[in-house]
Amino acid sequence: MNCMFCGAPLGASDYCGSCNRNVGAQKKALLLSNLYYNQGLEKAQIRDLSGAIDCLKRSLKLNKLNIQARNLLGLAYFETGEVVAALSEWVISKNIQPQGNLAAEFIQKLQGNPNRLDTINQTIKKYNQSLLYCRQGNVDMAVMQLKKVLAQNPKLIKGYHLLALLYIREQAYEKARKLLRSAAKIDKTNTTTLRFLREVDEQTGKVTSLEPRFRGLSREKENKK
Numbered sequence: 462m463n464c465m466f467c468g469a470p471l472g473a474s475d476y477c478g479s480c481n482r483n484v485g486a487q488k489k490a491l492l493l494s495n496l497y498y499n500q501g502l503e504k505a506q507i508r509d510l511s512g513a514i515d516c517l518k519r520s521l522k523l524n525k526l527n528i529q530a531r532n533l534l535g536l537a538y539f540e541t542g543e544v545v546a547a548l549s550e551w552v553i554s555k556n557i558q559p560q561g562n563l564a565a566e567f568i569q570k571l572q573g574n575p576n577r578l579d580t581i582n583q584t585i586k587k588y589n590q591s592l593l594y595c596r597q598g599n600v601d602m603a604v605m606q607l608k609k610v611l612a613q614n615p616k617l618i619k620g621y622h623l624l625a626l627l628y629i630r631e632q633a634y635e636k637a638r639k640l641l642r643s644a645a646k647i648d649k650t651n652t653t654t655l656r657f658l659r660e661v662d663e664q665t666g667k668v669t670s671l672e673p674r675f676r677g678l679s680r681e682k683e684n685k686k
Contacts, residue, residue, distance in 0.1 A: 494523035500516045591607045
Protein backbone atom coordinates (compact mmCIF):
# COMPACT_ATOMS: atom_id res chain seq x y z
CA MET A 462 0.00 0.00 0.00
CA ASN A 463 1.41 3.35 -1.07
CA CYS A 464 0.64 6.87 0.14
CA MET A 465 -1.98 8.56 -2.01
CA PHE A 466 -0.17 11.88 -1.61
CA CYS A 467 3.47 11.08 -2.33
CA GLY A 468 3.45 7.42 -3.45
CA ALA A 469 5.78 6.22 -0.70
CA PRO A 470 5.20 2.76 0.87
CA LEU A 471 3.09 2.95 4.04
CA GLY A 472 3.82 1.31 7.37
CA ALA A 473 1.64 0.51 10.37
CA SER A 474 1.20 4.17 11.34
CA ASP A 475 -1.73 6.30 10.18
CA TYR A 476 0.82 8.87 9.01
CA CYS A 477 3.03 8.58 5.95
CA GLY A 478 6.69 8.22 6.94
CA SER A 479 7.73 10.25 3.90
CA CYS A 480 5.34 13.23 3.68
CA ASN A 481 3.84 12.92 7.20
CA ARG A 482 0.28 13.25 5.84
CA ASN A 483 -2.59 11.48 7.62
CA VAL A 484 -3.44 8.34 5.62
CA GLY A 485 -5.86 6.77 8.11
CA ALA A 486 -8.89 7.37 5.89
CA GLN A 487 -7.05 5.93 2.88
CA LYS A 488 -6.16 2.78 4.80
CA LYS A 489 -9.73 2.36 6.03
CA ALA A 490 -11.10 2.77 2.49
CA LEU A 491 -8.68 0.19 1.10
CA LEU A 492 -9.54 -2.29 3.86
CA LEU A 493 -13.25 -1.83 3.22
CA SER A 494 -12.66 -2.24 -0.51
CA ASN A 495 -10.95 -5.58 0.13
CA LEU A 496 -13.74 -6.61 2.48
CA TYR A 497 -16.38 -5.94 -0.18
CA TYR A 498 -14.23 -7.79 -2.72
CA ASN A 499 -14.11 -10.86 -0.47
CA GLN A 500 -17.87 -10.69 0.05
CA GLY A 501 -18.35 -10.40 -3.70
CA LEU A 502 -16.12 -13.41 -4.26
CA GLU A 503 -18.12 -15.49 -1.78
CA LYS A 504 -21.39 -14.52 -3.45
CA ALA A 505 -20.03 -15.24 -6.92
CA GLN A 506 -18.94 -18.71 -5.81
CA ILE A 507 -22.54 -19.61 -4.89
CA ARG A 508 -23.92 -17.93 -8.06
CA ASP A 509 -25.43 -14.99 -6.21
CA LEU A 510 -24.26 -12.86 -9.12
CA SER A 511 -26.44 -9.81 -8.53
CA GLY A 512 -25.24 -9.77 -4.91
CA ALA A 513 -21.65 -10.14 -6.10
CA ILE A 514 -22.03 -7.28 -8.57
CA ASP A 515 -23.38 -5.01 -5.83
CA CYS A 516 -20.47 -5.83 -3.49
CA LEU A 517 -17.87 -5.40 -6.21
CA LYS A 518 -19.27 -2.02 -7.24
CA ARG A 519 -18.98 -0.94 -3.60
CA SER A 520 -15.42 -2.22 -3.53
CA LEU A 521 -14.47 -0.19 -6.60
CA LYS A 522 -16.20 2.91 -5.28
CA LEU A 523 -13.78 2.80 -2.36
CA ASN A 524 -10.76 1.84 -4.43
CA LYS A 525 -11.01 2.14 -8.21
CA LEU A 526 -7.55 0.56 -8.50
CA ASN A 527 -8.67 -2.74 -6.95
CA ILE A 528 -7.75 -4.96 -9.90
CA GLN A 529 -9.14 -8.17 -8.40
CA ALA A 530 -12.51 -6.57 -7.75
CA ARG A 531 -12.67 -5.08 -11.25
CA ASN A 532 -11.74 -8.37 -12.94
CA LEU A 533 -14.28 -10.29 -10.89
CA LEU A 534 -16.94 -7.70 -11.66
CA GLY A 535 -16.21 -8.29 -15.33
CA LEU A 536 -16.64 -12.04 -14.84
CA ALA A 537 -19.93 -11.52 -12.99
CA TYR A 538 -21.21 -9.34 -15.82
CA PHE A 539 -20.06 -11.95 -18.34
CA GLU A 540 -21.92 -14.71 -16.49
CA THR A 541 -25.15 -12.71 -16.66
CA GLY A 542 -24.77 -12.20 -20.40
CA GLU A 543 -23.62 -8.57 -20.12
CA VAL A 544 -20.53 -9.08 -22.28
CA VAL A 545 -20.11 -5.42 -23.27
CA ALA A 546 -20.09 -4.37 -19.60
CA ALA A 547 -17.63 -7.19 -18.82
CA LEU A 548 -15.29 -6.13 -21.61
CA SER A 549 -15.43 -2.53 -20.40
CA GLU A 550 -14.30 -3.52 -16.89
CA TRP A 551 -11.46 -5.66 -18.24
CA VAL A 552 -10.21 -2.92 -20.56
CA ILE A 553 -10.13 -0.47 -17.64
CA SER A 554 -8.34 -3.08 -15.54
CA LYS A 555 -5.71 -3.68 -18.21
CA ASN A 556 -5.10 0.04 -18.62
CA ILE A 557 -4.51 0.35 -14.87
CA GLN A 558 -2.20 -2.69 -14.74
CA PRO A 559 -0.88 -3.63 -18.20
CA GLN A 560 1.42 -6.42 -16.99
CA GLY A 561 0.52 -9.64 -15.16
CA ASN A 562 -3.19 -8.97 -15.36
CA LEU A 563 -5.77 -11.73 -15.96
CA ALA A 564 -7.95 -9.17 -17.70
CA ALA A 565 -5.64 -9.39 -20.71
CA GLU A 566 -6.44 -13.12 -21.02
CA PHE A 567 -10.18 -12.49 -20.73
CA ILE A 568 -10.02 -9.81 -23.44
CA GLN A 569 -7.91 -12.02 -25.69
CA LYS A 570 -10.37 -14.92 -25.40
CA LEU A 571 -13.27 -12.67 -26.34
CA GLN A 572 -11.51 -10.88 -29.18
CA GLY A 573 -9.99 -14.16 -30.37
CA ASN A 574 -13.46 -15.31 -31.35
CA PRO A 575 -14.82 -12.39 -33.39
CA ASN A 576 -17.83 -14.38 -34.61
CA ARG A 577 -18.98 -15.04 -31.07
CA LEU A 578 -18.42 -11.42 -30.07
CA ASP A 579 -20.36 -10.23 -33.09
CA THR A 580 -23.21 -12.62 -32.25
CA ILE A 581 -23.37 -11.31 -28.69
CA ASN A 582 -23.37 -7.72 -29.92
CA GLN A 583 -26.24 -8.60 -32.23
CA THR A 584 -28.22 -10.03 -29.31
CA ILE A 585 -27.94 -6.71 -27.48
CA LYS A 586 -29.31 -4.91 -30.54
CA LYS A 587 -32.13 -7.45 -30.79
CA TYR A 588 -32.91 -7.03 -27.11
CA ASN A 589 -33.14 -3.26 -27.56
CA GLN A 590 -35.37 -3.83 -30.58
CA SER A 591 -37.58 -6.03 -28.40
CA LEU A 592 -37.92 -3.18 -25.92
CA LEU A 593 -39.01 -0.92 -28.77
CA TYR A 594 -41.59 -3.48 -29.90
CA CYS A 595 -42.94 -3.60 -26.33
CA ARG A 596 -43.31 0.18 -26.22
CA GLN A 597 -45.13 0.03 -29.56
CA GLY A 598 -47.47 -2.67 -28.25
CA ASN A 599 -46.16 -5.25 -30.73
CA VAL A 600 -45.94 -8.13 -28.25
CA ASP A 601 -45.74 -10.94 -30.82
CA MET A 602 -42.68 -9.42 -32.49
CA ALA A 603 -41.07 -8.76 -29.10
CA VAL A 604 -41.57 -12.39 -28.05
CA MET A 605 -40.17 -13.67 -31.34
CA GLN A 606 -37.12 -11.42 -31.08
CA LEU A 607 -36.45 -12.34 -27.43
CA LYS A 608 -36.54 -16.04 -28.24
CA LYS A 609 -33.80 -15.43 -30.80
CA VAL A 610 -31.84 -13.39 -28.25
CA LEU A 611 -31.88 -16.17 -25.65
CA ALA A 612 -31.02 -18.82 -28.23
CA GLN A 613 -27.88 -16.86 -29.11
CA ASN A 614 -27.05 -15.52 -25.65
CA PRO A 615 -28.54 -17.97 -23.10
CA LYS A 616 -26.96 -16.12 -20.15
CA LEU A 617 -28.68 -12.79 -20.74
CA ILE A 618 -30.68 -12.38 -17.53
CA LYS A 619 -32.56 -9.29 -18.67
CA GLY A 620 -33.72 -11.21 -21.74
CA TYR A 621 -35.33 -13.85 -19.53
CA HIS A 622 -36.95 -11.15 -17.42
CA LEU A 623 -38.49 -9.27 -20.33
CA LEU A 624 -39.81 -12.40 -22.04
CA ALA A 625 -41.18 -13.74 -18.74
CA LEU A 626 -42.90 -10.41 -18.13
CA LEU A 627 -44.57 -10.61 -21.53
CA TYR A 628 -45.73 -14.15 -20.79
CA ILE A 629 -47.12 -13.04 -17.42
CA ARG A 630 -48.96 -10.23 -19.18
CA GLU A 631 -50.49 -12.81 -21.54
CA GLN A 632 -51.26 -15.11 -18.56
CA ALA A 633 -48.92 -17.79 -19.97
CA TYR A 634 -47.71 -18.48 -16.44
CA GLU A 635 -46.05 -21.86 -17.00
CA LYS A 636 -43.96 -20.47 -19.85
CA ALA A 637 -42.93 -17.61 -17.58
CA ARG A 638 -42.13 -20.02 -14.75
CA LYS A 639 -39.88 -22.09 -17.00
CA LEU A 640 -37.97 -18.99 -18.11
CA LEU A 641 -37.57 -17.68 -14.59
CA ARG A 642 -36.25 -21.01 -13.35
CA SER A 643 -33.63 -20.85 -16.10
CA ALA A 644 -32.74 -17.33 -15.01
CA ALA A 645 -32.43 -18.48 -11.39
CA LYS A 646 -29.87 -21.11 -12.43
CA ILE A 647 -27.66 -18.28 -13.69
CA ASP A 648 -28.20 -15.87 -10.79
CA LYS A 649 -30.12 -17.60 -8.03
CA THR A 650 -30.90 -14.58 -5.83
CA ASN A 651 -31.74 -12.00 -8.47
CA THR A 652 -34.50 -9.88 -6.97
CA THR A 653 -36.31 -9.34 -10.28
CA THR A 654 -36.39 -13.08 -10.95
CA LEU A 655 -37.75 -13.79 -7.48
CA ARG A 656 -40.33 -10.99 -7.71
CA PHE A 657 -41.65 -12.28 -11.03
CA LEU A 658 -41.73 -15.84 -9.69
CA ARG A 659 -43.75 -14.68 -6.71
CA GLU A 660 -46.28 -13.16 -9.12
CA VAL A 661 -46.45 -16.42 -11.09
CA ASP A 662 -46.88 -18.44 -7.88
CA GLU A 663 -49.67 -16.16 -6.66
CA GLN A 664 -51.51 -16.38 -9.96
CA THR A 665 -51.22 -20.17 -10.25
CA GLY A 666 -51.43 -21.17 -6.59
CA LYS A 667 -48.33 -23.29 -7.10
CA VAL A 668 -44.98 -22.71 -5.42
CA THR A 669 -42.00 -22.84 -7.77
CA SER A 670 -39.16 -25.09 -6.65
CA LEU A 671 -35.78 -23.74 -7.69
CA GLU A 672 -33.77 -26.68 -6.37
CA PRO A 673 -35.65 -29.86 -7.34
CA ARG A 674 -32.59 -32.07 -6.97
CA PHE A 675 -32.23 -31.31 -3.29
CA ARG A 676 -35.94 -31.76 -2.71
CA GLY A 677 -35.71 -35.15 -4.41
CA LEU A 678 -32.80 -36.24 -2.24
CA SER A 679 -34.62 -35.25 0.93
CA ARG A 680 -37.65 -37.29 -0.14
CA GLU A 681 -35.42 -40.33 -0.78
CA LYS A 682 -34.02 -40.05 2.73
CA GLU A 683 -37.50 -39.83 4.21
CA ASN A 684 -38.61 -42.92 2.27
CA LYS A 685 -35.64 -44.92 3.56
CA LYS A 686 -36.46 -44.17 7.21
